[in-house]
Amino acid sequence: EDQVTQSPEALRLQEGESSSLNCSYTVSGLRGLFWYRQDPGKGPEFLFTLYSAGEEKEKERLKATLTKKESFLHITAPKPEDSATYLCAVRASGGSYIPTFGRGTSLIVHP
Amino acid sequence: DTGVSQNPRHKITKRGQNVTFRCDPISEHNRLYWYRQTLGQGPEFLTYFQNEAQLEKSRLLSDRFSAERPKGSFSTLEIQRTEQGDSAMYLCASSLTSGRGNTGELFFGEGSRLTVL
Numbered sequence: 001e002d003q004v005t006q007s008p009e010a011l012r013l014q015e016g017e018s019s020s021l022n023c024s025y026t027v028s029g030l031r032g033l034f035w036y037r038q039d040p041g042k043g044p045e046f047l048f049t050l051y052s053a054g055e056e057k058e059k060e061r062l063k064a065t066l067t068k069k070e071s072f073l074h075i076t077a078p079k080p081e082d083s084a085t086y087l088c089a090v091r092a093s094g095g096s097y098i099p100t101f102g103r104g105t106s107l108i109v110h111p
Numbered sequence: 112d113t114g115v116s117q118n119p120r121h122k123i124t125k126r127g128q129n130v131t132f133r134c135d136p137i138s139e140h141n142r143l144y145w146y147r148q149t150l151g152q153g154p155e156f157l158t159y160f161q162n163e164a165q166l167e168k169s170r171l172l173s174d175r176f177s178a179e180r181p182k183g184s185f186s187t188l189e190i191q192r193t194e195q196g197d198s199a200m201y202l203c204a205s206s207l208t209s210g211r212g213n214t215g216e217l218f219f220g221e222g223s224r225l226t227v228l
Contacts, residue, residue: 004153032215043115043202043219044154087153091215098144098167099215101153 002027004102021105023088024070036087078109115220123226131189132223136205146202
């Protein structure tokens with residue numbers, strides 16, 4: 001069974017204090033690892049897709065990286081507006097390609 | 112706005128009542144998904160459609176849940192004889208399967224929050 005574990009569950013940062021969120025996964029044949037941002041009371045918003053180990057994607061203060069067992073979402077010099085829950089999802093081969101989500105990391109950035 | 116639209120945004124009902132949620136996907140997207148999310152959890156897959164065909168249902172989807180997507184456009188999710196454990200955010204998402212396959216990115220709506228008293 002596909003498994004996605006995110007850590008930490010919650011993270012509090014001061015504005016400008018860089019950090020990383022972790023997503024470790026166990027799947028039989030990765031066919032995509034996805035990062036989403038979710039604001040309170042809203043649906044998840046797509047951020048990145050990574051397909052193979054060594055791949056990196058960047059968007060503003062966010063950078064996602066992928067290894068064979070985990071992905072990191074690096075947040076450089078975060079601002080209060082980066083506060084949200086960040087969700088990781090994986091899609092495996094050999095099935096219907098339905099993404100399986102982790103429980104997310106709740107990030108709060110204090111001014 | 113051409114994003115995924117869900118209605119109603121909020122629904123409060125008494126235990127035992129039936130409720131129905133509607134999802135209008137992005138118009139050119141042929142896949143439509145329903146997920147359920149409770150506080151502190153990630154979205155859990157319920158079911159998905161490719162065009163009008165319902166291709167997969169999760170074990171989470173009990174007999175009280177039914178979903179339809181007539182004509183491959185909007186979709187409805189009905190919950191019969193609601194229970195307090197059904198209280199959750201019900202999320203709809205859509206995606207496009209092209210000739211090169213489905214890249215996997217899902218575009219979510221704002222969700223429909225159900226509270227069962």
